[in-house]
Every structure is written in structure tokens, then in C-alpha cells.
Amino acid sequence: MTTETVVEARQVRKSYGGVEVLKGIDLTVRQGEVVLVLGPSGGGKSTFLRTLNHLETPDSGTVSICGERIGYGERGALRESRIAVQRRRTGMVFQQFNLFPNMTALDNVASGPVHVNGVSKAQARVAAGELLAMVGLADKTRSYPSQLSGGQQQRVAIARALAMRPELLLFDEPTSALDPEMVGEVLDVMVRLREEGMTMIVVSHEMGFARAAADRVVFIADGTVVEDKSPDLFFSAPEHERTRQFLDRIL
Amino acid sequence: MWSWDAFFSFLTNPQLVQGAWTTIWLTTVSMALALPLAVLVALGRASRFRPVRLVTGFYVWLMRGTPLLVQLVIIYTGLPQLGLRLGVISAALTGLVLNEAAYLSEIVRAGVLSVPRGQSEAARALGMPPWKVFRVVVMPQALRVMVPPLGNSFNGLLKTTTLVSVISVEELLRRTQFAVQTNFRVLEGLTAAALYYLAMTTLWGLVQRWLEIRVGRGHQTGPSKGRRIKSAAVPALEMEIR
Numbered sequence: 504m505t506t507e508t509v510v511e512a513r514q515v516r517k518s519y520g521g522v523e524v525l526k527g528i529d530l531t532v533r534q535g536e537v538v539l540v541l542g543p544s545g546g547g548k549s550t551f552l553r554t555l556n557h558l559e560t561p562d563s564g565t566v567s568i569c570g571e572r573i574g575y576g577e578r579g580a581l582r583e584s585r586i587a588v589q590r591r592r593t594g595m596v597f598q599q600f601n602l603f604p605n606m607t608a609l610d611n612v613a614s615g616p617v618h619v620n621g622v623s624k625a626q627a628r629v630a631a632g633e634l635l636a637m638v639g640l641a642d643k644t645r646s647y648p649s650q651l652s653g654g655q656q657q658r659v660a661i662a663r664a665l666a667m668r669p670e671l672l673l674f675d676e677p678t679s680a681l682d683p684e685m686v687g688e689v690l691d692v693m694v695r696l697r698e699e700g701m702t703m704i705v706v707s708h709e710m711g712f713a714r715a716a717a718d719r720v721v722f723i724a725d726g727t728v729v730e731d732k733s734p735d736l737f738f739s740a741p742e743h744e745r746t747r748q749f750l751d752r753i754l
Numbered sequence: 755m756w757s758w759d760a761f762f763s764f765l766t767n768p769q770l771v772q773g774a775w776t777t778i779w780l781t782t783v784s785m786a787l788a789l790p791l792a793v794l795v796a797l798g799r800a801s802r803f804r805p806v807r808l809v810t811g812f813y814v815w816l817m818r819g820t821p822l823l824v825q826l827v828i829i830y831t832g833l834p835q836l837g838l839r840l841g842v843i844s845a846a847l848t849g850l851v852l853n854e855a856a857y858l859s860e861i862v863r864a865g866v867l868s869v870p871r872g873q874s875e876a877a878r879a880l881g882m883p884p885w886k887v888f889r890v891v892v893m894p895q896a897l898r899v900m901v902p903p904l905g906n907s908f909n910g911l912l913k914t915t916t917l918v919s920v921i922s923v924e925e926l927l928r929r930t931q932f933a934v935q936t937n938f939r940v941l942e943g944l945t946a947a948a949l950y951y952l953a954m955t956t957l958w959g960l961v962q963r964w965l966e967i968r969v970g971r972g973h974q975t976g977p978s979k980g981r982r983i984k985s986a987a988v989p990a991l992e993m994e995i996r
């Protein structure tokens with residue numbers, strides 16, 4: 504049995520105003536894999552993650568999700584409305600949650616199916632209720648984001664991404680904006696998703712999560728992949744000086 | 755000498771009631787037509803295409819840089835010279851709508867810009883196409899910020915419509931002036947008209963409050979209960995001066 508490749512990024516490059524932020528990044532992620540991305544601030548982790556669903560357009564290089572090249576069709580660059588269709592396969596969870604403040608938790612979760620897939624509101628709400636129950640928020644369906652704690656908001660955001668039944672979930676520092684006592688409840692949900700076989704790329708500095716749930720650790724610094732290993736090897740036997748310096752500082 | 759009799763007879767004068775009605779519908783129709791135009795202009799000013807940005811920018815510059823009174827006279831009295839003859843009401847509506855849309859477009863623009871980038875990114879990440887991102891996520895949140903200054907604009911427009919009396923639209927002011935000519939009770943007549951305006955703006959104030967509560971959904975909590983909309987992020991929007 505061969506496992507399917509979900510993410511295939513080749514030589515992804517990106518510059519801002521003449522400064523090269525991504526200097527040719529390669530990454531392959533197979534179905535069911537959980538990849539933790541680590542690296543110093545400003546190293547390009549967020550930028551790279553955002554190229555994977557074309558929120559950021561690479562200057563060169565290719566990104567394919569489930570074998571489909573993102574942002575380009577047979578006749579060159581795709582329009583935003585076509586890229587939107589490609590994004591349905593990928594869910595994204597942000598550091599600042601980015602829930603829609605004018606919708607209840609339930610409608611936040613239902614928003615993708617209703618406004619992207621054209622599912623009826625009633626039907627989408629039923630499914631949304633089940634997802635909220637799954638992340639432990641069955642009693643918060645009618646709350647607005649402003650009435651929820653950070654940890655609760657982030658779990659709603661995960662449920663919102665899941666409602667689109669994505670093949671891949673991207674997390675950009677999902678617990679960095681949370682009070683320490685709420686980090687666990689969000690990581691628990693992510694660990695559960697891993698057990699259910701969800702493919703995930705997680706930018707995070709939660710070492711506990713790295714050891715418990717990651718299949719691979721990718722270390723990105725200065726716009727390149729410096730190291731790409733299993734968590735055991737990464738923490739016990741990093742090859743590069745750059746990695747050792749970084750680990751000394753955060754561990 | 756002030757005459758209460760004259761005053762009350764102005765207050766109940768069907769001419770003034772008619773005029774007030776004209777004022778209300780002129781304001782409402784102008785606003786209803788100006789708002790969609792303003793959204794288009796605001797989108798145009800943020801367009802990727804330079805010519806579109808230039809044309810819409812020129813339009814706003816022109817409308818805000820010249821008096822409405824001059825615009826109205828040009829439209830009604832000047833354009834026939836070029837063979838374009840508009841009726842009184844069409845001319846008044848054209849002037850009011852074109853002028854108001856320029857101001858409203860600034861409100862729309864500021865409202866759209868007030869929505870954090872993360873909101874549209876979250877919507878795009880879900881797979882929403884651009885117009886859904888705008889309609890489902892950006893616009894409702896922009897509206898919350900826009901309703902107070904839009905309400906102020908409506909209030910202002912109720913009074914600005916007095917200008918169209920100059921091109922002989924029979925709105926409240928012009929009707930009052932006619933009525934005054936029968937007995938020359940200027941003070942009583944215009945005081946009655948002022949009361950009519952006051953009643954209309956006060957009533958509008960209540961409608962505006964209700965609208966603000968409606969679009970404020972999801973923002974009700976926190977210590978600033980009840981005052982949440984006032985100047986939250988919009989000091990710049992509140993100083994829309996003409």
C-alpha cells in the first residue's frame with residue numbers, strides 16, 4: 504500500500520521588496536502525517552504556510568495539494584475565484600482565531616458549507632452542532648465569539664475549518680495567543696484529529712505537542728528548510744549548528 | 755408681535771404637511787440611490803485598474819469640491835443649453851444623488867478598511883470567492899462601523915434638501931414660503947417649518963438607534979454595553995463635514 508501525497512511543495516520562493524523571505528523551500532507531506540514546523544521569528548514559517556493555500560502567491564516554485572497545482576491551470580495563472588475552489592481542500596487555523604464576530608459559534612462553523620458549498624442553512628447547522636460537540640462546545644452554539652474565551656474561540660475556529668471536510672489542515676501558531684491554561688484544550692483537539700488520520704502542518708513552539716503528536720519536525724530558518732526529521736532524532740541529534748543554537752534557546 | 759393663531763394654523767397647514775412629505779421622500783430616495791452608487795465608487799477607488807481609480811477619484815474630488823447649490827443650478831438651468839433638459843424632480847434627484855454618493859463613498863471606504871485583514875483571509879481560506887468574501891464577511895462588519903456616520907448623513911440630507919427649493923422643487927421650505935406669502939407671518943411660518951424639520955430629524959434619530967443595535971450583533975458584550983457603537987473606531991468617520 505502506498506500512501507497518497509497530500510502536499511508537494513517544490514522550490515518555493517518569495518520576496519518582499521527585494522528581500523528574499525523564502526529561498527526555495529521543498530516539502531512533501533503524505534496523508535495522515537503531522538508535520539511540526541519550527542524556526543526563529545521572521546524565518547518565513549507563516550509565509551510558507553500561506554503559500555500552501557495561495558493566500559500568498561509564490562514568486563516561483565510549485566505547490567500541489569492532492570496532485571492539483573495550486574494557483575495555476577492549463578492556461579497559466581488562475582483567477583481568485585478559481586483558486587477559491589482549490590482552497591476548499593485545505594483548512595486553515597490562525598493565531599488570532601479570526602472568527603466572524605457578527606455570527607454565533609454555530610453560524611461560524613456553518614459559514615463554509617453555506618456560503619461555499621451552497622448547503623442549506625438548516626442542514627449546515629445540524630452538522631455544525633455535531634462539530635462543536637466534538638470540540639467540546641455543545642453548550643456554546645449560540646454564543647458570539649466575544650462571549651467565548653480564547654481557547655473556546657480557537658476550538659470553534661478548528662470546527663469551522665473541519666466543516667469543509669478538508670484533506671489538509673494548516674495551523675499557524677494556534678496556541679500562541681492563548682493563556683497558558685487554555686493551551687491544553689486546543690492541543691487535545693489537535694491530538695484527537697491526528698488519531699482520526701487528519702493530515703496537518705502545524706507551526707508551533709509547543710514542544711509537548713511536538714513529542715506527543717508530530718511525525719516529523721521541520722526546522723525553517725532564513726527562508727530555507729534546515730532540518731527535516733522525526734521528533735526523536737530532531738531533539739536528540741540535530742545535524743546543523745543553526746538548529747542546535749535554536750534548541751538551546753527554547754528548551 | 756408673535757401670533758399663536760398664525761403659528762398653529764401654519765402647523766396644521768396641509769401645504770406644510772405636503773412639503774414635509776416631499777422632503778422625506780426626496781431624502782429617502784436620494785439616500786437609497788446614492789448608497790449603492792457610493793459602494794461602486796468606493797470599490798472603484800480601490801480598483802486594481804488605474805483608469806478606474808482616476809475616474810472615481812476625480813468624481814469624488816469634483817463633487818466634494820463644489821457647492822451643491824452650484825451643481826443643482828448647473829443641472830437644472832445650465833444643462834438645457836447643451837440640449838439636456840431634466841424635469842424639476844429629476845434634476846433635484848440627480849444633483850442630490852451625485853453629490854451625496856461622493857460623501858458616502860468615503861464612509862463606505864473607511865468602513866471597509868476598518869475590517870481587519872484577518873477576517874477576509876479567514877473567509878478566503880474557507881474557499882469563499884471574492885464577492886462572497888465581500889458580501890458575507892466584509893460588508894456586514896463594515897456596516898456596523900458605517901451606520902452611525904450614514905445616519906448622520908441622512909440627518910444632514912433631510913436639511914440639505916432645502917437647497918432644491920432654489921430650482922423650484924416644492925419641498926417643505928418652498929411650500930412654507932408660499933404659505934407665508936398669504937399673511938406675511940414670516941416668523942410663525944418658518945418656526946413651524948423648523949419644528950417640522952426637528953420632528954423629522956428626531957424621528958430619524960430613533961430609527962438610527964434601532965439600526966445601530968441591529969447591525970451591532972455579536973458586539974454587545976463587554977463593559978461598554980450600550981455605548982459600543984459610539985466612536986469605537988471611527989472618529990475620522992464622524993467628522994464628515996460639508
Ligand SMILES: Nc1ncnc2c1ncn2[C@@H]1O[C@H](COP(=O)(O)OP(=O)(O)OP(=O)(O)O)[C@@H](O)[C@H]1O
Nearest residue numbers: 519520524542543544545546547548549550551676
Ligand atoms: N506582507 C509582507 N510584506 C513585507 N514583508 C513581509 C510580509 N510578510 C512577511 N514579511 C517578512 O517576511 C519575513 C518572514 O515572515 P514570516 O511571518 O513568514 O516569519 P515567521 O517565521 O512566521 O515569524 P514568526 O515566528 O515571528 O511568526 C519577515 O522578515 C517579515 O517581516
Ligand SMILES: [Mg+2]
Nearest residue numbers: 548549550675
Ligand atoms: Mg509567523
